[in-house]
Amino acid sequence: MALTLEERFEEMKKIRDELLHFKESPLYEYRVQNKYFPVVGEGSHVANIMFVGEAPGENEALTARPFCGKSGKVLDDMLESIKLNRSDVYITNIVKDRPPENRDPTEGEIKLYAPYLDRQINIIQPKVIATLGRYSMSYIMNHFGLGTQVGQISALHGKEFVAKTGYGSATIIPLYHPAVALYTGGNKDTLLNDFQILKKYIS
Numbered sequence: 001m002a003l004t005l006e007e008r009f010e011e012m013k014k015i016r017d018e019l020l021h022f023k024e025s026p027l028y029e030y031r032v033q034n035k036y037f038p039v040v041g042e043g044s045h046v047a048n049i050m051f052v053g054e055a056p057g058e059n060e061a062l063t064a065r066p067f068c069g070k071s072g073k074v075l076d077d078m079l080e081s082i083k084l085n086r087s088d089v090y091i092t093n094i095v096k097d098r099p100p101e102n103r104d105p106t107e108g109e110i111k112l113y114a115p116y117l118d119r120q121i122n123i124i125q126p127k128v129i130a131t132l133g134r135y136s137m138s139y140i141m142n143h144f145g146l147g148t149q150v151g152q153i154s155a156l157h158g159k160e161f162v163a164k165t166g167y168g169s170a171t172i173i174p175l176y177h178p179a180v181a182l183y184t185g186g187n188k189d190t191l192l193n194d195f196q197i198l199k200k201y202i203s
Contacts, residue, residue, distance in 0.1 A: 002125060002167070008045040011123045015116055016040045019096050025112055027097035034098075036061035041092030041120060048201055049084075050126035051075070052117065052136040053093040053177065055105045061098035066091045067178070074178035074188065075132075078195045084202060090124050092117065094136055110139055118143070125167040128201045133177035140172055158194035173197060 003011065019038040022028055031038065039056040042065055051067075059069035067075045079086065095105040095113045117139075121129065131137040134153045141150045144163035150156075153174055161172040175195070181188035 003123060005045060008123050011119070012040065012045060015119060019116065022097075025097060025109070027095075027099060027109065030100055031061070031097050034061070036098055037064035038096045039064055039066050039093060039098075040096060040116075041090060042066055043086055043090035044088060045090070045124055047088065047090040047124055047126055048203055049088075049128045049130060049198060050090045050121065050124055051092070051130050051132055052140060053091070053132040054135040055093050055095035055109075056098045057102050058098060066093060070182055071178040074181045074191070078178065078191060081192055082195055082199050082202065084198075088202075090120075090126065092120060094139055105135060110135065114139060114143070122166060125165075126170060128171045128173060128198065129163075130173045130175050130198065132175055133179075137174040141174070144170070144172065146172065157190070158197060160197065171201070 016038070019040060022038065039060045053067065056066060057069055057071070060066055075091070076086065079089070094117050095109050096116060099105055099109065129140055131140050137153055137156065138150055141147060141161065144165060146161050146163055149161060153176065156174045157176050159174065163170050163172050176187060176191050178191065181191055
């Protein structure tokens with residue numbers, strides 16, 4: 001059953017408050033020492049399209065905003081290419097705290113933070129979950145019963161997979177992480193092409 005806008009806001013606020021005091025996380029002390037914030041997510045609580053990245057970087061941890069650094073600029077460019085604003089979508093990560101030195105999230109960290117992401121998905125109930133990077137792709141596809149189809153992101157990017165969720169069907173679309181476009185120009189073209197698939201889900 002869909003929640004009202006007010007109920008969605010309150011449920012997201014609960015997640016934020018829990019994450020602020022998430023001392024069970026091995027990343028909590030690192031956050032406190034560096035005066036970082038957990039990065040819950042940003043955007044519309046009734047979004048058709050939800051983007052799921054891997055973990056916040058330093059800019060994100062300092063501002064509590066997802067994808068606000070160089071990768072975020074790439075993501076903004078991609079959204080602009082299909083005439084979408086950030087306010088039209090919801091953007092978050094699996095892991096809500098910054099891992100030291102921007103390292104990849106560990107399996108344990110993903111397992112620890114994933115229930116918060118699961119709750120966010122159930123609150124927003126998006127028609128499309130676009131994963132950004134291989135860690136979020138692997139988690140989301142396994143979580144929604146598509147584990148047998150998980151492979152290399154180089155083979156799966158830009159493809160559509162229909163999954164059953166607690167609120168109905170949703171389409172999973174694996175995408176490269178926007179950071180790849182910072183290293184190779186050709187990757188930006190690939191990402192740009194993949195983003196065009198999202199056009200048909202814009203209402």
